[in-house]
Amino acid sequence: MSFVKNYSYGLVLIVIVFISSIILIAVSSCDTKDYIQIEVGEGDTLWGFAEKYSEVAKMPTNKFIEWLEEENQIYNGLIYEGQTITLPISQEELPVDVAFME
Structure with a gap:
């Protein structure tokens, strides 16, 4: 439990970066080919x-x-x-x- 408590800000940051990356990839995949x-x-x-x-x-x-x-x-x-x-x-x-x- 102390691991989560000590690194909670880092874990939250990693999750936010991961979710942001997925959103960015989804948005950038919309191209003009159509x-x-x-x-x-x-x-x-x-x-x-x-x-x-x-x-x-x-x-x-x-x-x-x-x-x-x-x-x-x-x-x-x-x-x-x-x-x-x-x-x-x-x-x-x-x-x-x-x-x-x-």
């Missing part, structure tokens, strides 16, 4: 993609743009015709009329 990818066309902009898809992604427009920039390594909002970018929505989430256009 998200759709689209090719940027002439005249496309991040703002245009955000206006079209942010509601489907359940994100405010500015957060949608931030996500696009971070996940697609886009700097200064510059995208180019022919570039492929990932959108934070799955094929199942696309509205029918948009899914046929892709």
Whole structure:
């Protein structure tokens, strides 16, 4: 009993680190492989993609743009015709009329 009493703080710390590790692994395993990818066309902009898809992604427009920039390594909002970018929505989430256009 004295072992548990002497090392109780250390044991609690070990348990917390273990649980935190499991949570971190579970969260990091959620990747973007199920998200759709689209090719940027002439005249496309991040703002245009955000206006079209942010509601489907359940994100405010500015957060949608931030996500696009971070996940697609886009700097200064510059995208180019022919570039492929990932959108934070799955094929199942696309509205029918948009899914046929892709």
